[in-house]
Amino acid sequence: MPIPKNKIPDAAVRRLPVYLRALEESMSECAVVTSSADLSARTGFTSEQIRKDLAYFGAFGTRGVGYDTALLARRIRKILGLSRGAKIILVGVGNLGTAFARYNATFPKDVRLAAAFDSDPEKIGHGVGGLVIQPADEMYDHIHREQTKVAVLAVPSEHAQGVAEGLEKAGIEAILNFTPVKLRSGCYVQNIDLSMELQSLVYYTTYAQRDEMKGKAEG
């Protein structure tokens, strides 16, 4: 028995922010209670799935009634750790990092970037998405000082593994990895590989399927 291993599936955790958004929508319509059926209509997930996901974390509803909208939203925020004011940093302000920083400025403020770092001296001091780009060698200090636990990694592929190791050593626990490198890391890593997404999409297109048929037959 190495680790007790939380029985909560990652897939369930990843749906919580979606439920939270639905709850906020519901609250903006002044609904005081909601139900798994209502959340289902808003999110597209089945009501059973929603009930099961929520039940992983406790019994938040009232049988025969539903869920207190505001209370459930608060609970989810707490489970996710959003009420903690988690600090998030951006590592690597190239093409993608810049794009992300700009877009991030439109996010809910709980998950807004707190700082951005790059190793290129040309970039230091410049602004991006409301942040001043700081030199990479101040990054580890910053992580310690601010007790940063989450990093968005957008460095060139060849540096990804090395930087990830440094981040882990400095205290980072979760990484949003935009590089196409599968990181070996003790951190929890969520990968977003945009080029891969587009390439696999093409498969689901009629031409690709026709190809596939031939693939089996022909040499």
Next chain:
Amino acid sequence: MPIPKNKIPDAAVRRLPVYLRALEESMSECAVVTSSADLSARTGFTSEQIRKDLAYFGAFGTRGVGYDTALLARRIRKILGLSRGAKIILVGVGNLGTAFARYNATFPKDVRLAAAFDSDPEKIGHGVGGLVIQPADEMYDHIHREQTKVAVLAVPSEHAQGVAEGLEKAGIEAILNFTPVKLRSGCYVQNIDLSMELQSLVYYTTYAQRDEMKGKAEG
């Protein structure tokens, strides 16, 4: 029997581009043959997984030897449909659309955007990532004319469902959906919800776990 239902898991399809990248790396090192073990080392997926994924599409290797690097790469490109010159369009050139267009300019050219559309007259004619932004009302014509099958959707949430329906009607078959809306669509949809990704990451941080413990107990 409504649809024969391809037995190939989406997860396997989504790994093909990763294998392809590994093969290209391998080829750049002048390797003529490779093996599931070598691809495993390069991608981080297990060798069994790689063999099983490839076997869904046919028997591409030679027992006792491995895979012909160049041939397998060609096969994967064909399966994905990358050799077809698939046309891809960007719909919505706001914050995120702009970010994506710029970043996309760095992608392998098979999956480079062919056009970008927006409904804001202010934006029409301006350039982004090497493309000229075109008016939204020319989009459907363009899709027909160019036989476009793939679209990247980055419009405001409130328009997402409506635009997706229009895209489907015009002939789009696969959508990369950056909006947080779960689309009801006959198209194959791949969702990327960046705000959700960041929010769920915070959960995997020590503070969040401490919260979760309390969640169960306290009212």
Next chain:
DNA sequence: ATTTGTGAATTACTTCACAGCA
């Protein structure tokens, strides 16, 4: 000898169906 390809076993996730409560 070595490495693929694959049925069988395992594990993870989802859906079902209904008991438990307001």
Next chain:
DNA sequence: TGCTGTGAAGTAATTCACAAAT
């Protein structure tokens, strides 16, 4: 009655283990 919470059933994906091929 109405909706949650949950064990049981079902489905999907991954890993195991080995026969097949060269």
